[in-house]
Amino acid sequence: MKKFMNSVDTVLTESLDGFAAAHADILVLGEEHKFIRRKMLKPGKVALISGGGSGHEPLHGGFVGRGMLDAACPGQVFTSPTPDQMLAAAQAVDTGAGCLFIVKNYEGDVMNFEMAAEMSDGVLQVVTNDDVAVENSSYTTGRRGVAGTLVVEKIVGAAAEHGVALPALKALGDRVNDATRSMGVALTSGTVPAAGKPTFDIGEGEMEFGVGIHGEPGRRRDRLKSADAIVEEICAAILGDLDDRAKGPALLFVNGFGGTPLMELYLMYNSARRIFEQHGVTVTRSLVGTYVTSLDMAGCSITLSLLDDELTEWWDAPVHTAALRWGV
Amino acid sequence: MKKFMNSVDTVLTESLDGFAAAHADILVLGEEHKFIRRKMLKPGKVALISGGGSGHEPLHGGFVGRGMLDAACPGQVFTSPTPDQMLAAAQAVDTGAGCLFIVKNYEGDVMNFEMAAEMSDGVLQVVTNDDVAVENSSYTTGRRGVAGTLVVEKIVGAAAEHGVALPALKALGDRVNDATRSMGVALTSGTVPAAGKPTFDIGEGEMEFGVGIHGEPGRRRDRLKSADAIVEEICAAILGDLDDRAKGPALLFVNGFGGTPLMELYLMYNSARRIFEQHGVTVTRSLVGTYVTSLDMAGCSITLSLLDDELTEWWDAPVHTAALRWGV
The missing domain is CATH 3.30.1180.20 (Dihydroxyacetone kinase; domain 2)
Incomplete structure (x- = not known):
């Protein structure tokens, strides 16, 4: 393996520290690297939260900011983030209009985001499954959520920025995924x-x-x-x-x-x-x-x-x- | 070799065609793929032209547009563009205020841009040589021009957009390269x-x-x-x-x-x-x-x-x- 790293255990946190330092005008890192959140929240706006295993950068942290995500929860490489990460992110960015979780369709992600949603009030979810390659896969019941997730996050992010309410954002996200x-x-x-x-x-x-x-x-x-x-x-x-x-x-x-x-x-x-x-x-x-x-x-x-x-x-x-x- | 390609002979032109189609709002391709130029020229502005061997993308074509380059001349992979490419580019984008060539310090590039400059009126050049690794190299007398070229193109591009005149742009480019x-x-x-x-x-x-x-x-x-x-x-x-x-x-x-x-x-x-x-x-x-x-x-x-x-x-x-x- 040839990678720029100091140790396997710190690759992710060192990278997140660098990411937050390089983009300090846009975003801040939550405690214990649990989430990346938009620096300037917009009160009254529905909060969009995504996340998933790391290793897909710039997805999702690179899409945190005005007009797109309010927070992203990075799991270990190719490993779902844990529900406490999504709960901490929701707590940090929900300004009272509720949260929409955007989740790629993998069993671990779906389970953990679902658990976090059940422990919160005012959360709806969009699950992306744009990959037509296979019907079921190693980590997936049903189709996988892949690059189309960016399109969902961009379009729903713009609508959220414009003040669209939570149920309509959920419907919009589902519609984009379906298209x-x-x-x-x-x-x-x-x-x-x-x-x-x-x-x-x-x-x-x-x-x-x-x-x-x-x-x-x-x-x-x-x-x-x-x-x-x-x-x-x-x-x-x-x-x-x-x-x-x-x-x-x-x-x-x-x-x-x-x-x-x-x-x-x-x-x-x-x-x-x-x-x-x-x-x-x-x-x-x-x-x-x-x-x-x-x-x-x-x-x-x-x-x-x-x-x-x-x-x-x-x-x-x-x-x-x-x-x-x-x-x- | 594992690459997405149809034939070795058409890799570059097919890629340039795709690039021009994807960014048709920003740029257009010159005839015979000689150059990429900014779509909307700004009359009275000094034209910035760069180029070099292909294979360094997004440098330089990816930096053509408002606030940066007016044209970029792509050579074959790792091969300098020919003087007729720079001449054709200059003819296409010079609106009367002259041209500044931004050239990475490689012998082929320096020679071919120099030849084009001698055949034109009102051309000055900035040669970048930001690489401290070695004093001379395979294709270079003196230091190589590498990633710092982006910084020169961005800063000089902004000044050109603002209406700064040719001699001052040349001095600015040299100053950025020196820093x-x-x-x-x-x-x-x-x-x-x-x-x-x-x-x-x-x-x-x-x-x-x-x-x-x-x-x-x-x-x-x-x-x-x-x-x-x-x-x-x-x-x-x-x-x-x-x-x-x-x-x-x-x-x-x-x-x-x-x-x-x-x-x-x-x-x-x-x-x-x-x-x-x-x-x-x-x-x-x-x-x-x-x-x-x-x-x-x-x-x-x-x-x-x-x-x-x-x-x-x-x-x-x-x-x-x-x-x-x-x-x-």
Whole structure:
């Protein structure tokens, strides 16, 4: 294992300390590193809280700030945060209008956020499950929540900033999740610091098609194909799943898993855009970059989110976080 | 070699097509992919043009837009762009106030930008050479220009946007370069598509200390040390080179080379910030992310730029590019 670290036990806390110091204008760290919260709270606004295992940076801490999340709870690497983290975060950021938890669909996350929700008043939840690769998976009953979670957090974050109330935010989050589909492919495995070796073995000429963001298996192991062939199959899976809803304006989001350079991500975007547009989708918004990662895994995912005027307006609304910033 | 690509010959052009399509609100591609230019030019403003070999993305194309570059000329991977690219770019973006070329100090780049400058009227140049690792290198007489180039482009870009004239911009660029020092370390080698194999061999327990952004040798090959030990030595090299100027406000920029995740970059930032502040530097601005890369190389560099009120104001000024955006 080759990583910049001092010891396995302190990787996460040292990284969080650096993150908080680098973005002290936007966010502060809760005690015992339990959560990252927005520095300036907005009274009367519904508080958005997300979180999950670490190792997917900038998700979720990088999305804390004006127009997006009020708090994020980082678990250990690829391990759900504990309910006391969500309770502490809710206590720190709820200004009286209630909390919405945004939870990726993994059994540990769902259980722990649910437990925290039951111990709190005025909490609703949105569970994301945008990954069309597999129906059930290593850590999941039902589909996995992956890069589409960013889209839910951005759009619901904008609406919350604008003063939309809790039940409507929950409905909006569910609607965005329902309009969003993703699928990924890995060329290499990431390495969890505490494990000290790659999560899975993969041969020089191979790819894991439909991989999860913890390196969990996808649809199949296959020989590495051309970018166009990979994108063609991912887009077909997404379009097939959306069925006759796959038309009109959409956000195309090509996401790197950590070890894949921008040059390749833009090449994949170019291919995906052409294929989606050939099928009647109009790409009206784009995001290309390394946002929802699996440590140092090489690979990428493609996300398509169907848009309408309302969703486009929330997507475009100002956001000021460590990892996404515009309009401010 | 495991990359998302269709053929070695089209990696760059397909990627540039995707880049231009994804950011069509900000930039347009010149004919024959010779340059990327800002979509909306500002008449009367000095045009800033940079460029260099591809493979360092988002540098330089990702910095084209309001408040930063007017054009960037992408060469083939790790290969200087040709003078006709710079000439075509200058013709496309010069609105009459002249051009400033910002050039990283590599022999090919310096020669080709110089040739283009001699064939044009009203062109001045800033050559960046912020890398303290080695005095001369594989492709360089004198020090290499590395991640500090971003700082020069941002600060000079803000001043140009504000209407500062060409000679003063040249002086400002030289002043920022003179106040900026960088040094990097690699854990793995990147792979050039046309080569098909890693640029250099490196053992499991090794690092290349003082590596260049093309994978060229640094100060020495060493066994991989703790993050704190690596940062301590890099900071000592930077502080030693700045000598008694190393005090007061500064920008600390921790830059990923492509394959290193944010978790590790923030950990390195945490360590570097502590060390610089112990030595009398006050970190007043921060940038942490993957901005000046070497394809998929794992590693990072640390850049320190001394600031004053003027430089801080230009750093904070609005910028709207694909890779850096704030205030707009």
